[in-house]
Amino acid sequence: MEDRIDGIEIAVVDCSKYLHPSCDEYAFWVCIGTIVGMLLVSAVMAGMLMGYLSIDKLNILILTMEGSDVEKAQAKRILPIINQSHNVLVSVLLVNAGALEALPIWLNRVVPETTAILISVTFVLLFGEILPSAIFTGTYQLAIASALAPLCRLVMLLMSPIAWPIARVLDALIGEGNDVTRYKRKELKALIRLQQSLPQALELAESLPITNPVSPAASVASSSASVSPGTCTDLHKEEVAIIHGALDMSNKTVNDIATPFEDVFMLDWEAQLDSELMVDILACGYSRIPVFRGHRANVVGLLLVKRLIVIDSDVKKPIKNLTLRKPILVSPDLGCYALLNQFQRGKGHFALVTEQGPYIEACWKANIDVDRTQATISGIVTIENILEELLQEEIQDETDVVDSCTGHGNSERRRARLREAGMIRAAKVFKALAARARRRLRLRPQARRSASQIAHEATPLLTPRATEL
Known part of the structure; x- marks a missing residue:
């Protein structure tokens, strides 16, 4: 208005x-x-x-x-x-x-x-x-x-x-609508992959399948990059690989990671521990070697290589006179984590993969040979196989040569290379072990005896558990 x-x-x-x-x-x-x-x-x-x-x-x-x-x-x-x-x-x-x-x-x-x-x-x-x-x-x-x-x-x-x-x-x-988000395994792996730095995450997103073990050359290259501890929220490539390996391993069985039995280095029950066999054992690079009697399916135990420290090769002691440790028997469809739990409980670090475990165990208890027509062994699994699945790459130690011992068990060319590579190393190892044994025994001058003589007399008295220690 x-x-x-x-x-x-x-x-x-x-x-x-x-x-x-x-x-x-x-x-x-x-x-x-x-x-x-x-x-x-x-x-x-x-x-x-x-x-x-x-x-x-x-x-x-x-x-x-x-x-x-x-x-x-x-x-x-x-x-x-x-x-x-x-x-x-x-x-x-x-x-x-x-x-x-x-x-x-x-x-x-x-x-x-x-x-x-x-x-x-x-x-x-x-x-x-x-x-x-x-x-x-x-x-x-x-x-x-x-x-x-x-x-x-x-x-x-x-x-x-x-x-x-x-x-x-x-x-x-x-519904209440306040449930916690639960990721599937593939989603969780993708989430972990995205926790890397952005360029690495984008690179990995373009090549999704990274579950295959990393080659030794790639592992050496990746290890050259410094993975120092820090407070950065980005995950390193090695961390992502290990987490992926832990997630993938829950879906894997023993049969997926086992070494084929025909490629396994084994020793005959009747063999004698002379210098030549000692060189073969050390050149192989294994810490546990299965021993068979008659045929390879009749495994009677495991020879722990560390026990050879007190064995004199000149004595040519038969393997059957040594205390052998029984391996673990596992089914091929056993989960990898279940086997890892058995390893952690102190039952051993070596397992035979077979579907006739109860029969083989009964033969061991009765001290009779395993009939090859009644039982077959498909492979072996060690704790190193489990760790390699977790790490997503092969573990190379100082005893490994260019050819892996588990790849070509019956190759004469490989045996020649192992012998050539192991001769010098075996001699050095024996000298070092003998010197260490002498220092540890600390025998008096008037009662000093060789370490091999002590072992020869004491071996029948030692239980498998005591010898293991």
Whole structure:
């Protein structure tokens, strides 16, 4: 409404329709304060809704176990709230809906209806949706959610007469919705792969199959890169390979990693430990060698190479006179982790893979030979095979030569190479072991005897367990 005074048009507010400071200053500012309050309530409720419902419960549980002291306190404050996701959803939405519905009503007391709708939509979109969602789901999401936890509990308490029944109905219809995210093995492997630095992760994403063992050349190249301990969140290539190996090994059986039995280096029960056989044993590089009687399927025990430290090759002692240790008998479909548990319990580090384990064990107890038509041995598994599966690469030690001992067990050319490579090493090892034995025995000059004579007399008295030690 307009009025004219001395030729000047003056706008006059109709106090019967809209509030204005000129009409009722107190009521006007109360209305403006209420409008601002409605915007703030809407913004906080929208932010809380986005903030709490977008938090991953798995991440919160991880922080409660492995986070810093501040993160642990914040996570423990938030966890009870996100465990009631439907209750939070309904309670916050009720308050938010009330604020959004009341905002245009209060605006209409100050401005016309059309203007009130335009202002309400603009302010709600900007200050009630976009900014709260960006802030409450940003970098400080955990800290903000923790700080607003008391307010959220208060809202849930005030709205409980309405929100609690609705939340229970939602829980019954669609589930509670607060389960922890559980990854499949392939998803977990991909997640671990992405924990590498971004260039490495992108490179690996283009070549997904990395479960094959790394070649020795590649392992040497990768080991040349420094893998020093630190606080960096990126995982090294070696760490990713080991984690992948641990996950893959649960799906593998003993038969998948066993060395074929025809490629196994074995000793005859009737063989004598002369210098030539000693060289063959040391050149092979094994710490445990199966011993057979008559035919290869009739395994009677394991020769522990470390016991040869006190054996004089000049005596030519028969292998059958030594104390042999019985190997573990495992089924081909036994899991790799189950076999690892047997190794850890001290039952040995060498296993024969066979489906006729009870029959072979009965023959051992009765001290009779195994009938080759009744039992077959498909391969062997050692603790080194298990570790290689975990590490995803072959383990090369100082006794390994260019050709692996497990690859071509019946190759004459390989035996010649092993002999040539092991002759010098065997001589050095025997000299070093003899010197060490003399130092340890500490015999008096008047009663000194050779280590081989002591072993020859003491061997029948030693139990397998004592000799093992």
